[in-house]
Amino acid sequence: MVSPVLLEVGSRSGRYGIHIEPGSAARVSALLDGAGVPRRRFLVSNPTVWRLHEQTFAGVTPEEPILIPDGERHKTLQTVGRIYDALIRAHADRASAIVAVGGGVLGDTAGFAAATYLRGIPHVQIPTTLLAQVDSAVGGKVGVNHAQGKNLIGAFHPPALVVVDPALLVTLPRREFRAGLYEVVKYGVIASRPLFDRVAASLAALFRRDPDALIPIVVESCRIKASVVEEDERETGRRRTLNFGHTVGHALEAVTKYRRFRHGEAVGYGMLRTTRRSWLGSCTSCCRRRSASAKSSRTSRRTSLPRRCARSACPGRRIFRLQADVTRSRAL
Numbered sequence: 001m002v003s004p005v006l007l008e009v010g011s012r013s014g015r016y017g018i019h020i021e022p023g024s025a026a027r028v029s030a031l032l033d034g035a036g037v038p039r040r041r042f043l044v045s046n047p048t049v050w051r052l053h054e055q056t057f058a059g060v061t062p063e064e065p066i067l068i069p070d071g072e073r074h075k076t077l078q079t080v081g082r083i084y085d086a087l088i089r090a091h092a093d094r095a096s097a098i099v100a101v102g103g104g105v106l107g108d109t110a111g112f113a114a115a116t117y118l119r120g121i122p123h124v125q126i127p128t129t130l131l132a133q134v135d136s137a138v139g140g141k142v143g144v145n146h147a148q149g150k151n152l153i154g155a156f157h158p159p160a161l162v163v164v165d166p167a168l169l170v171t172l173p174r175r176e177f178r179a180g181l182y183e184v185v186k187y188g189v190i191a192s193r194p195l196f197d198r199v200a201a202s203l204a205a206l207f208r209r210d211p212d213a214l215i216p217i218v219v220e221s222c223r224i225k226a227s228v229v230e231e232d233e234r235e236t237g238r239r240r241t242l243n244f245g246h247t248v249g250h251a252l253e254a255v256t257k258y259r260r261f262r263h264g265e266a267v268g269y270g271m272l273r274t275t276r277r278s279w280l281g282s283c284t285s286c287c288r289r290r291s292a293s294a295k296s297s298r299t300s301r302r303t304s305l306p307r308r309c310a311r312s313a314c315p316g317r318r319i320f321r322l323q324a325d326v327t328r329s330r331a332l
């Protein structure tokens with residue numbers, strides 16, 4: 001029996017809780033009641049998640065679940081329109097709430113519908129991917145993509161509650177799990193060396209979804225995200241650090257039409273690219289010396305940067321080593 005971890009996040013529209021506990025999804029109704037979520041609840045999910053977890057959520061509401069198509073290419077205003085249609089058909093009013101059950105795509109889309117339907121109704125996030133549990137469900141950013149770019153249409157609409165049940169990740173395909181792990185690595189780099197080292201030391205257990213390995217990294221990631229967004233909800237300062245790897249990552253996603261990379265994978269490559277670029281500026285002379293002597297090699301001619309630093313404390317070296325481990329973990 002693992003005791004629940006409760007975190008609180010301050011936002012302009014009040015405080016909300018993050019409830020982290022394996023098995024919490026099974027008693028979500030009580031948690032919603034406890035958080036004062038309006039009684040008329042509309043569950044939004046997608047067919048993939050619903051097929052796997054319908055049993056867990058079937059009793060949450062007597063209303064028909066609103067199922068929207070799965071996939072980043074459906075994170076559009078058209079899909080938001082389908083949610084509006086279902087809400088209007090059911091006469092949902094201001095005393096109604098949306099309960100989003102799914103990954104980051106689902107949470108962002110359903111959250112945006114909640115932000116805009118009747119000028120805003122409450123929403124609850126129940127993230128079912130690692131990426132959504134450690135990142136997208138926390139912080140109140142909701143939105144959809146536009147043909148011209150990712151997340152171009154959106155709002156800040158903090159949830160009334162976030163319920164994180166790491167046990168839901170058991171059904172997550174390992175590629176999706178690995179993609180989420182890159183966002184955890186991101187927190188390690190920007191905010192917590194112990195978290196980074198913990199991920200590096202427990203990859204096999206994490207991929208087995210071993211709760212002893214998984215829960216601490218989910219909790220620590222949520223803690224970091226909560227602290228960053230509480231300090232800078234509207235992304236005018238510290239919240240920008242969460243975008244580490246994302247400029248390149250979003251560009252990679254866009255040029256490959258959101259089909260080739262999972263979001264976390266694109267961010268993983270983005271972090272590598274950004275680190276390579278900034279490495280020489282921040283590392284001590286060892287990298288620069290190596291770079292100079294390697295300039296004639298084929299690799300460095302291509303990248304104009306050294307492939308590897310000899311200094312064990314070099315941050316660049318640590319990131320590259322972990323990236324190699326995560327990629328290799330395909331075999332685990």
Ligand SMILES: NC(=O)c1ccc[n+]([C@@H]2O[C@H](COP(=O)([O-])OP(=O)(O)OC[C@H]3O[C@@H](n4cnc5c(N)ncnc54)[C@H](O)[C@@H]3O)[C@@H](O)[C@H]2O)c1
Nearest residue numbers: 048103104105106128129131132135136141168171172263
């Ligand atoms: N709002 C934010 O602050 C924020 C932060 C980071 C990322 N994001 C967004 O999150 C999105 C990526 O989210 P994602 O990586 O969760 O992808 P996703 O939502 O596409 O989910 C990945 C796949 O896993 C499936 N799935 C979800 N839960 C499952 C489960 N328990 N078992 C089996 N399959 C399951 C989904 O249906 C989907 O097919 C991007 O659109 C990104 O822009 C938003």
Ligand SMILES: [Zn+2]
Nearest residue numbers: 183246263267
């Ligand atoms: Zn991200």
